[in-house]
Amino acid sequence: MTMDVCQGYRPETAAPAAEHYREFEPRRPELRPYIRCFWEAADDESGEKDGKPRLITPDTCADILFLIDHEAGRVEEWFCGVNDRPFFSRVAGRRQVSLFAIRFYAWSAVLFADDSLRGTRNGFFQAGQHFYRLCRKLSPRLLAAPSLPKRICVAEECLLDLCDPEHGSPIVQNAVFMILRSHGALSIDSVAGESFISRRQLERLFEEQLGLSPKRLASLIRYQCLWREILTAREFCVQDAVCRFGYADQPHLLRDFKRFHSMSIAQARRYAVSDGAFF
Numbered sequence: 001m002t003m004d005v006c007q008g009y010r011p012e013t014a015a016p017a018a019e020h021y022r023e024f025e026p027r028r029p030e031l032r033p034y035i036r037c038f039w040e041a042a043d044d045e046s047g048e049k050d051g052k053p054r055l056i057t058p059d060t061c062a063d064i065l066f067l068i069d070h071e072a073g074r075v076e077e078w079f080c081g082v083n084d085r086p087f088f089s090r091v092a093g094r095r096q097v098s099l100f101a102i103r104f105y106a107w108s109a110v111l112f113a114d115d116s117l118r119g120t121r122n123g124f125f126q127a128g129q130h131f132y133r134l135c136r137k138l139s140p141r142l143l144a145a146p147s148l149p150k151r152i153c154v155a156e157e158c159l160l161d162l163c164d165p166e167h168g169s170p171i172v173q174n175a176v177f178m179i180l181r182s183h184g185a186l187s188i189d190s191v192a193g194e195s196f197i198s199r200r201q202l203e204r205l206f207e208e209q210l211g212l213s214p215k216r217l218a219s220l221i222r223y224q225c226l227w228r229e230i231l232t233a234r235e236f237c238v239q240d241a242v243c244r245f246g247y248a249d250q251p252h253l254l255r256d257f258k259r260f261h262s263m264s265i266a267q268a269r270r271y272a273v274s275d276g277a278f279f
Contacts, residue, residue, distance in 0.1 A: 009180050011059040012037065012225040012231060014086075014261070015272050018237070020054070023103070024148075028156045032165065034108035036061050038152050041099040053088040055271065056229075060220045060261050062109040062120070064102045064127050064134070066142055071096040075139040077127035080210050081120030082106045084220060086262040100142060100151050102159070106217065107176045107239075110209045112159060113169050120211035134162055148178075171195050172209045175202060179214065184222025185246030188215045223260040226253070230265055231272060 013021070023039040026032050036059075040073040060082065067076040110117055113130045120130070128135050175191050184276070191214060192199040206214045222245050229244070230236050238250055248251040261268050 005142075009221075009225075010228060011061060012228055013059060014055040014057045014268070015274070016231065017149075017273065024152060026156060027152065028160065031156060031159055031163075034104060034111060035105040035159065036105055038155060039101050039103060040135045040148060054261065055086060056083065056089050057086045057262070058083050058220050058223065059103075060106045060217065060224055061103045062106055062117075063104070064131060066100045066139065068098040068100060068142055069096065070098070073101045075140060075142065075143050077129055077131075079120070079123075079127040081117065081123040082220075083124070084212060084216050084260075085122065086260060100148070100155075102155060105211045106212070107168070107172060111165060113165050113167070117211040118207050121216075123211075124263075134158060139160065168207050169209055171197060171202070172205050175206075175214060176217070179218045179221055180212045183225040183245050184218040185218070186218065188218065191218075219256070220260070223256060226257060230269065236265075240275075253265050259261070 015021070019186065021039065021041060025037050025038040026035045062082050063080045065078045067078070069075065099201060104112070111210045112134055113190040114132050115130060117130060138155060138158040141158070142151050145154055150193075175195050178191050178251055179186055180196060188202070189199060195202060197205075203213050203215075206212065206217065210217065226241055226245055229241060238253060241247070242253050245253070246254065263271065
């Protein structure tokens with residue numbers, strides 16, 4: 001199977017249209033199965049980050065953040081592992097510092113890493129711990145890149161050079177494909193059975209490659225499929241969603257959504273169109 005496991009799957013943030021945040025899909029088609037997007041935190045008119053707390057919801061992705069300090073001539077690199085709970089993040093105002101980031105799908109980050117991603121769930125690390133080769137290769141070029149399009153261009157060159165599909169487990173990729181195909185509603189015992197592997201072995205492989213369990217990934221994928229339906233459906237019907245995404249009943253769906261989003265569906269909709277501001 002190819003790495004095109006994510007075809008048709010598009011995880012979304014809590015405020016996709018927020019003005020403080022801009023994302024760009026990979027230009028190189030070879031990277032689209034691996035990279036959800038490149039993104040940056042935009043400055044306001046004064047050149048400062050606005051410093052407002054922003055809701056970060058689980059998006060089944062992992063990020064490498066590059067803080068480019070033009071004045072000091074250096075780059076800080078940070079890795080944010082896959083999150084399975086919501087939290088608030090604040091971008092502090094710092095002049096002459098640009099934030100550029102690469103967002104990987106949870107199952108593809110390992111293809112660019114130097115080692116296992118075990119223990120990275122909900123973690124924030126210096127990126128060199130897991131992505132030393134990528135940081136060493138990319139950071140100096142980002143510092144010299146004068147614009148966002150140029151940064152994306154050099155990032156894509158480095159990513160293509162370092163991508164190692166053999167570093168990924170075919171068993172994990174096939175399991176992810178099955179989970180995505182079911183919108184996260186397939187039981188992990190079924191996934192393990194169809195993979196001809198024990199559940200314990202499957203969990204071990206997922207922890208090594210993604211940093212979280214297959215059951216947790218399935219829950220996050222179902223939540224993300226539901227969230228995208230809420231965002232895009234002309235008339236969202238909770239009962240239809242219960243059937244479509246395999247929830248036991250409506251209260252189960254509502255509890256599950258609030259657990260991952262920290263607010264009700266109605267509140268989440270308002271937040272999504274409010275530029276990520278409190279309401």
